C-alpha cells in the first residue's frame with residue numbers, strides 16, 4: 001500500500017508541475033504577443049496615413065519637403081506648386 005501511495009503522490013507532483021509549466025508558457029507567450037502589439041502600434045494610433053502631407057521635390061536642391069510649405073526649407077526656393 002505504501003508503494004502505491006508514493007506512486008500516486010509522484011504522479012500528482014508531475015501533473016501539477018506540468019500544469020504549472022503550461023501556465024508559465026502561456027503567460028510568457030501572451031506577454032510576447034502583448035509586447036509585439038505595443039511595438040507595432042504607433043502612439044498616434046495609426047492615423048498618420050490619413051494625415052500624411054504630399055511631398056514635393058525641390059527643383060533647386062532636390063530635397064523633398066511637405067507640399068504645404070510656401071518655400072523649400074533647405075534652400076528657400078519658392079514652392080513651384
Ligand SMILES: [Zn+2]
Pocket residue numbers: 058059060061062063072073074075076077
Ligand atoms: Zn531646395
